[in-house]
Amino acid sequence: ELKVEQNPLFLSMQEGKNYTIYCNYSTTSDRLYWYRQDPGKSLESLFVLLSNGAVKQEGRLMASLDTKARLSTLHITAAVHDLSATYFCAVENTGNQFYFGTGTSLTVIP
């Protein structure tokens, strides 16, 4: 079974700072997704990464995928309070199943 690990699990960062969330997975896949979840809400799609070396950016968030290292990163630049949420990476296997990490709970403090 495909295992997906995220770290850190909890992240408290000051506004204006940069940080990176890491997503490691256990078996070969070139399809990785990042989602955001606010408390009590559903999952909002952030990025779809479908090839080795893929890099996508939206606002203060940038995601990348290294399929050889089985690693994806979500980089946060100059954090703002609105980014406070839980972030999940999900890896898709050949059977179209999404395997989710345990999530990274991000709190941005003034």
Added chain:
Amino acid sequence: GAGVSQSPRYKVAKRGQDVALRCDPISGHVSLFWYQQALGQGPEFLTYFQNEAQLDKSGLPSDRFFAERPEGSVSTLKIQRTQQEDSAVYLCASRQGPVNTEAFFGQGTRLTVV
């Protein structure tokens, strides 16, 4: 519709009661998934449909769980004889094609078994 719609949003069931959770995917989406999300955890796969065909049900935790999508659109997840460990948020997702497209999630149904 505009997004994936799930109903009810909240359900409280007495232990042993049967429940049915409904998912209306985005119109025209071929693939439909059900996930179970326990408090503080990531979603865990339950089952996957491509049109009306249930291609993977390996994540269903027991034979008390049953899902169907008879006409390839609306899906129902049924849980028989609910147990306390079934308490979770049940998320439905759909996507346009079978592969390589993003999945859109519904708001979920929060099931509490008392």
